[in-house]
Amino acid sequence: MTSLVFGQSLGLTLFGDGNSRRQGVKSKFLFVNRRRLARAALVQARPRGEDGAAPSPPSSSSRPTPAPVVQYKRADLADDLQAEGRALGRAVDASVYSPELIAWKHGSQPLKALRRSVEILTALGGFALKLGIDQRQGKLELNMKKRAGELRRIFTRLGPTFVKLGQGLSTRPDLCPPDYLEELAELQDALPTFPDAEAFACIERELDLSLESIFSNISPDPIAAASLGQVYKAHLRYSGQVVAVKVQRPGIEEAIGLDFYLIRGVGKLINKYVDFITTDVLALIDEFACRVYQELNYVQEAQNARRFKKLYADKADVLVPDIFWDYTSRKVLTMEWVEGTKLNEQVAIESQGLKVLDLVNTGIQCSLRQLLEYGFFHADPHPGNLLATPDGKLAFLDFGMMSETPEEARFAIIGHVVHLVNRDYEAMARDYYALKFLSPDVDVTPIIPALRDFFDDALNYTVSELNFKTLVDGLGAVFYQYPFDVPAYYALILRSLTVLEGLALYADPDFKVLAASYPYFAKRLLTDQNPYLRDALIELLFKDGKFRWNRLENLLQQGSKDRDFSSKDALQPVLKLLLDPNGEELRVLVIKEAVRVSEAFALGSVVDTYNSMPEFMRSLVFNGNGNGGGPLTMNPTELESTLELRDQVARIWGLLQSSESFDPAILQPIVQVLQQPEARRLGGRVAGGVGQRLAARFLQQLLRATTPSPSPVP
Numbered sequence: 001m002t003s004l005v006f007g008q009s010l011g012l013t014l015f016g017d018g019n020s021r022r023q024g025v026k027s028k029f030l031f032v033n034r035r036r037l038a039r040a041a042l043v044q045a046r047p048r049g050e051d052g053a054a055p056s057p058p059s060s061s062s063r064p065t066p067a068p069v070v071q072y073k074r075a076d077l078a079d080d081l082q083a084e085g086r087a088l089g090r091a092v093d094a095s096v097y098s099p100e101l102i103a104w105k106h107g108s109q110p111l112k113a114l115r116r117s118v119e120i121l122t123a124l125g126g127f128a129l130k131l132g133i134d135q136r137q138g139k140l141e142l143n144m145k146k147r148a149g150e151l152r153r154i155f156t157r158l159g160p161t162f163v164k165l166g167q168g169l170s171t172r173p174d175l176c177p178p179d180y181l182e183e184l185a186e187l188q189d190a191l192p193t194f195p196d197a198e199a200f201a202c203i204e205r206e207l208d209l210s211l212e213s214i215f216s217n218i219s220p221d222p223i224a225a226a227s228l229g230q231v232y233k234a235h236l237r238y239s240g241q242v243v244a245v246k247v248q249r250p251g252i253e254e255a256i257g258l259d260f261y262l263i264r265g266v267g268k269l270i271n272k273y274v275d276f277i278t279t280d281v282l283a284l285i286d287e288f289a290c291r292v293y294q295e296l297n298y299v300q301e302a303q304n305a306r307r308f309k310k311l312y313a314d315k316a317d318v319l320v321p322d323i324f325w326d327y328t329s330r331k332v333l334t335m336e337w338v339e340g341t342k343l344n345e346q347v348a349i350e351s352q353g354l355k356v357l358d359l360v361n362t363g364i365q366c367s368l369r370q371l372l373e374y375g376f377f378h379a380d381p382h383p384g385n386l387l388a389t390p391d392g393k394l395a396f397l398d399f400g401m402m403s404e405t406p407e408e409a410r411f412a413i414i415g416h417v418v419h420l421v422n423r424d425y426e427a428m429a430r431d432y433y434a435l436k437f438l439s440p441d442v443d444v445t446p447i448i449p450a451l452r453d454f455f456d457d458a459l460n461y462t463v464s465e466l467n468f469k470t471l472v473d474g475l476g477a478v479f480y481q482y483p484f485d486v487p488a489y490y491a492l493i494l495r496s497l498t499v500l501e502g503l504a505l506y507a508d509p510d511f512k513v514l515a516a517s518y519p520y521f522a523k524r525l526l527t528d529q530n531p532y533l534r535d536a537l538i539e540l541l542f543k544d545g546k547f548r549w550n551r552l553e554n555l556l557q558q559g560s561k562d563r564d565f566s567s568k569d570a571l572q573p574v575l576k577l578l579l580d581p582n583g584e585e586l587r588v589l590v591i592k593e594a595v596r597v598s599e600a601f602a603l604g605s606v607v608d609t610y611n612s613m614p615e616f617m618r619s620l621v622f623n624g625n626g627n628g629g630g631p632l633t634m635n636p637t638e639l640e641s642t643l644e645l646r647d648q649v650a651r652i653w654g655l656l657q658s659s660e661s662f663d664p665a666i667l668q669p670i671v672q673v674l675q676q677p678e679a680r681r682l683g684g685r686v687a688g689g690v691g692q693r694l695a696a697r698f699l700q701q702l703l704r705a706t707t708p709s710p711s712p713v714p
Contacts, residue, residue, distance in 0.1 A: 080325065097290045097293035105257065106258050144180070148179045151184070152166060152187055166184045169184050170187065172284075177480060185495070193222050200218075202248065206330070223244070227249075231245065243324060243335060245327075246333040253296055298333035308320055312366055318396070319389055338395045338397065340389045341388045343383050343388060344383040367493070375407060377402065377403055405493070415533075422539070425455065426444075432444065447482050450478050519561040522562070526556070527570050542589055550648065
């Protein structure tokens with residue numbers, strides 16, 4: 001079963017009059033009818049076979065027979081850029097969100113605004129009345145789930161703007177309780193299609209070409225429809241290439257503009273009179289409206305797709321469709337058709353020999369790269385926008401809603417994960433300043449206990465057991481209780497990963513997105529040379545002046561699961577940091593640890609030698625004071641800890657050697673580093689420390705051996 005769904009974000013702008021012909025009524029009637037006849041032939045007819053017989057007409061679910069296919073070749077870069085420039089020229093008058101402009105436009109139409117206001121207030125006023133009754137009766141919490149469902153249905157009835165508004169609210173845990181977040185996340189663009197004749201006329205008007213000159217055939221009905229537009233399947237006449245053609249819904253900008261004009265009026269009242277809402281509601285409305293208006297420009301969406309493809313389709317298992325710039329404008333988007341199956345259709349996917357979990361893992365790794373490497377990410381990865389192709393690739397569709405993570409926030413997020421692992425809740429709370437969740441004047445002291453209460457319980461699970469949705473819901477509860485202002489990028493990426501985990505749970509109820517994400521974080525910490533991440537790695541590995549070898553072993557085990565991990569890359573940043581002129585404090589810690597490790601290997605060798613001796617030789621060599629002591633007099637717990645350290649370091653070295661990228665030649669930089677004066681001094685200090693420790697232990701053993709046992713008391 002194959003399908004193509006362009007998702008919930010199908011934008012639209014107002015039609016202009018284009019190159020409309022001013023003719024008399026009679027000539028216009030004749031012209032329109034000729035065009036209809038030609039279009040009917042284009043949409044319904046198929047090429048005749050060699051016997052001259054015409055095949056049966058296509059249905060909306062069948063694939064039109066293509067014209068003779070000419071092998072499609074992508075234009076070279078210069079031609080592609082020229083075509084993009086022409087598309088930009090067609091979108092030069094695309095609308096940009098302006099609160100002043102919509103106020104001027106719709107403020108001059110009071111009757112129209114009044115009618116829409118009555119429609120909105122009737123729907124939302126009844127809902128508000130029910131909330132008031134619930135509060136008076138003490139049933140606000142009891143009925144919250146029920147009311148959330150009612151609000152979702154109201155938003156659907158009120159049309160595209162409120163569908164988009166509800167979807168936006170579903171990513172804001174600082175504004176909505178968890179029950180509302182969950183319900184609004186299920187909002188679908190359930191609006192009827194608009195007439196095909198209007199869609200085809202829009203294509204011709206926007207591209208200034210006849211439908212027949214562009215396509216050899218086109219589906220008679222939309223393949224997919226949503227609140228802002230609908231999609232057709234077609235074949236390009238010049239090449240036979242199968243394409244998806246997205247066309248905007250007539251009058252959508254007018255409707256959206258009027259709604260945002262009215263919603264801004266409510267936002268002003270909330271900012272002025274509602275004290276318990278600390279967030280700047282008007283700023284949130286403007287931010288959201290700006291995003292929706294960006295979706296109205298299809299050339300912008302095409303540029304988003306091109307940028308996304310350049311950044312992330314370098315991986316063999318990720319597919320991003322090509323754009324046909326000569327057939328794209330502000331209201332029409334022509335993209336490569338992607339044949340595939342929605343990611344939540346597990347049976348259909350597995351019937352093709354594919355695995356849903358493999359595809360979800362690809363989506364998670366790609367999402368992490370989007371968030372933490374380049375910062376440009378797909379903000380609406382619901383099942384309809386993620387397809388499994390027959391050859392096992394994960395295809396991303398619908399690039400109308402994109403977002404960006406600021407560079408400083410990318411590193412702050414990784415540091416936040418380190419603080420979470422270390423249970424450093426004070427540092428976690430301070431991270432919210434760097435992440436712009438809190439203004440600098442907010443005191444984080446009362447937030448720390450809330451973080452501790454939630455995460456102490458959550459972290460009792462292992463990473464592989466911790467459910468990401470549980471983590472997000474818990475954080476959402478904290479965000480809702482305190483004056484957090486969650487940036488849109490952070491809320492959207494949390495939602496993205498939650499959606500991916502939800503898809504995976506169809507195939508594997510035990511799947512955890514955090515476990516799938518951890519190898520990426522481990523690789524970044526071990527290999528990234530950014531100073532912030534190197535500091536985060538040191539913070540993770542050192543505590544109270546001691547090196548936590550178990551943490552390094554775990555990082556290497558997890559990092560090696562990432563296909564891009566390189567042991568060579570993991571070594572280089574550490575060496576550079578260790579010998580940095582400003583790294584004296586780290587060198588002191590490393591020297592102490594090097595002494596411990598060297599001593600552990602030396603003592604371990606002695607113990608191994610002792611254990612390999614026959615019993616009579618042990619008595620002769622290590623009899624000591626006559627009580628049959630071991631090779632060195634050590635506390636059993638201390639000896640066990642020393643041997644465990646030796647074994648742990650050996651395992652870590654084995655992990656490095658097992659990496660596919662391991663090559664003895666990677667040690668060449670270490671040899672070069674050891675030739676530097678600072679390195680020689682470092683080596684001397686380590687050797688001296690080991691010698692002193694071993695000499696002290698030998699002297700202690702010698703004194704114990706030569707000290708006579710006390711005579712028994714008669």
